Amino acid sequence: MPLRQTIARYFSDHAETNDSHTDPLLQTHYYKITADKGVTILESLFRNDPLYDIHASSSDRGEISATITERKKAFIVATVTMVKPLQTAIDFSVTTESFLRFDLGFSHKVIQRLYAHTDKELPLVKNIEQQPAHR
16 A cells, blocks of 8 residues: 555544545445345444444435444444345445544544454455456
8 A cells, every 4th residue: 555545544534435445445345135134234233232323224225324432433324235136335434533633544443343244244245346357
């Protein structure tokens, strides 16, 4: 990872995932599930872990908003999008509440922890762009 991105990771109070993120740890994960199952798994994660508190959940829109209530406080938005039959993308956006305007990589670590949990619970599918080309 280039130096500029490493510095930005530690001196920012926000991290989010997307398909083309330069940091491979913050690229969208795809799962072999329906969107409803993705929302259900994320809701159970947030409900069963005392670290999180759910603010709102909409299975119709595929969004869940929650906060981390211990140590550092952070606001999380999880987005579940079905891109094709039995292929669902899950993205996270995490903003840390801090008067310093940086979190020393905390929001990045929250996303890694959330993906580690969902990767254990759900069958991961590789992104089409990440698969090697056939010769």
